[in-house]
Amino acid sequence: GAPVHDPAVPGSLHVRAARVLDANWTGTSTVPSRGLYPHQWSWDSAFIAIGLRHISPLRAQTELETLLDAQWADGRIPHIVFNPSVPFDAYFPSPDFWRSSTAGRAAGAPRTVQTSGIVQPPVHALAAWLVHLADPGLSLARGFLARVYPHLAAWHRYLLHRRDLGGGGLASVVHPWEQGMDNSPAWDAPLSRITPAPARSFRRADLAHGAPEDRPTDLDYGRYVRLATEYRDGGYADGTDKGAARRASVEGGGGRRVGGFAVEDPAFNALLIASEHALARIAQELGAPGTARHARAERLTEALIDRLWDPVEGMFFCRDVYGGETRESGALGRDQRFGSSALGSERRSPTGALVPERTVSGLIPLLLPTLPRDITTALVGTLRGPHFSLGDAARLVPSYDLLGEAFDPHRYWRGPAWFNTGWLLERGLRLHGEHADADALREALLETAGTSDFAEYVDPYTGEACGAVGFGWTAALTLDLLH
Numbered sequence: 391g392a393p394v395h396d397p398a399v400p401g402s403l404h405v406r407a408a409r410v411l412d413a414n415w416t417g418t419s420t421v422p423s424r425g426l427y428p429h430q431w432s433w434d435s436a437f438i439a440i441g442l443r444h445i446s447p448l449r450a451q452t453e454l455e456t457l458l459d460a461q462w463a464d465g466r467i468p469h470i471v472f473n474p475s476v477p478f479d480a481y482f483p484s485p486d487f488w489r490s491s492t493a494g495r496a497a498g499a500p501r502t503v504q505t506s507g508i509v510q511p512p513v514h515a516l517a518a519w520l521v522h523l524a525d526p527g528l529s530l531a532r533g534f535l536a537r538v539y540p541h542l543a544a545w546h547r548y549l550l551h552r553r554d555l556g557g558g559g560l561a562s563v564v565h566p567w568e569q570g571m572d573n574s575p576a577w578d579a580p581l582s583r584i585t586p587a588p589a590r591s592f593r594r595a596d597l598a599h600g601a602p603e604d605r606p607t608d609l610d611y612g613r614y615v616r617l618a619t620e621y622r623d624g625g626y627a628d629g630t631d632k633g634a635a636r637r638a639s640v641e642g643g644g645g646r647r648v649g650g651f652a653v654e655d656p657a658f659n660a661l662l663i664a665s666e667h668a669l670a671r672i673a674q675e676l677g678a679p680g681t682a683r684h685a686r687a688e689r690l691t692e693a694l695i696d697r698l699w700d701p702v703e704g705m706f707f708c709r710d711v712y713g714g715e716t717r718e719s720g721a722l723g724r725d726q727r728f729g730s731s732a733l734g735s736e737r738r739s740p741t742g743a744l745v746p747e748r749t750v751s752g753l754i755p756l757l758l759p760t761l762p763r764d765i766t767t768a769l770v771g772t773l774r775g776p777h778f779s780l781g782d783a784a785r786l787v788p789s790y791d792l793l794g795e796a797f798d799p800h801r802y803w804r805g806p807a808w809f810n811t812g813w814l815l816e817r818g819l820r821l822h823g824e825h826a827d828a829d830a831l832r833e834a835l836l837e838t839a840g841t842s843d844f845a846e847y848v849d850p851y852t853g854e855a856c857g858a859v860g861f862g863w864t865a866a867l868t869l870d871l872l873h
């Protein structure tokens with residue numbers, strides 16, 4: 391490639407990205423950022439492994455194995471695996487909030503390592519397959535795929551069986567941190583029904599590292615804390631797990647609805663589908679037929695379209711599973727904007743309401759190989775259109791509708807562009823033959839990664855760095871785009 395990208399040239403993008411990953415490596419895994427996020431995060435590790443495989447396939451395999459070592463017996467992969475040598479006050483919520491080894495006992499939390507009790511998007515099987523492909527010889531010699539396969543299968547089983555809270559075949563998230571786009575405007579309506587925990591009942595650690603105007607608000611945090619506390623106090627039992635809910639229920643009633651937040655998210659489910667296809671390939675590589683898994687991925691794709699696709703808007707939307715039950719939903723009124731689209735008519739369906747906010751999550755299903763052609767064409771049109779402006783005003787795809795009422799170019803997941811979502815869309819564009827757009831997005835991602843010093847996220851118009859710099863997945867996905 392160009393000298394600026396050359397791994398052999400000191401100061402090249404490749405060398406700088408590799409240096410970030412070296413600096414964030416702890417010996418068994420990679421932190422997203424030394425200051426802001428000093429532990430191991432689930433989907434960060436998956437993206438990081440995808441980049442690490444280009445500089446050390448062994449480290450990439452170890453990254454995923456370390457995460458899987460902290461898997462719970464019920465199959466969930468926790469969103470944080472805590473590093474015991476980091477002081478508790480370095481990050482909130484810390485292990486003494488989650489209390490995984492006690493509160494999570496019924497759900498099978500590990501005894502030796504402290505974790506959170508919620509999950510993050512299932513990018514792991516996709517990552518494991520890509521890591522294997524980087525060095526099949528090493529993978530075979532270490533038995534990598536054979537070792538990770540049962541863990542990944544249990545993880546998908548957990549999501550498909552314990553998290554189908556809407557009953558339509560898709561997985562629900564029960565906390566905004568699970569979907570990974572913490573303060574997305576898509577959560578405003580479902581979160582409005584949650585009573586925030588009092589501000590004095592917790593102490594945020596993030597504001598010591600990030601500018602307050604770039605981070606979620608205190609009101610958001612009050613609600614995050616309330617939801618996580620209730621989930622913990624219910625023994626991390628899920629609504630569909632009636633036995634565990636009964637054992638752990640503070641109210642004594644079995645099968646009660648756990649928590650007040652359940653959302654079917656397009657990106658979360660698209661990543662599950664992509665990972666299910668990857669798991670099928672892994673099964674085939676191990677000598678088993680992958681056909682059942684490919685078929686399941688197909689059924690999930692149909693459920694995704696059936697439940698979350700809006701043909702008028704040309705994108706996918708979140709389904710608020712408990713939405714439409716009360717008249718207090720924040721999404722009311724804003725529905726008018728969507729006129730005759732499916733959003734209007736479905737709002738009060740018995741399995742919830744679509745949330746009329748356009749977020750980047752609703753475009754990420756573009757990475758699925760078997761979407762019908764009319765849907766991929768519509769998604770590409772929406773990406774290029776005024777709400778996301780690919781190849782025009784915004785060089786990188788914003789996390790939220792540029793014309794949306796809640797748009798803020800610096801506030802975390804309410805506008806800034808992120809590199810993991812950019813990477814997923816680049817892959818989707820290329821997969822569906824949109825090479826010119828994919829090339830332009832790739833160039834913009836690489837250039838902005840370099841000029842922002844591998845920022846956590848950037849202003850979608852100017853590329854100005856926000857949040858942490860030297861961010862793990864930004865460096866890792868830069869390496870992947872360079873290869």
Ligand code: 9WN
Binds near residue numbers: 427567
């Ligand atoms: C809460 C680590 C994580 C990412 C998430 C991002 C942010 C945490 C936080 O950082 O969330 O999990 O403290 O804000 O939103 O996507 O995995 O990088």
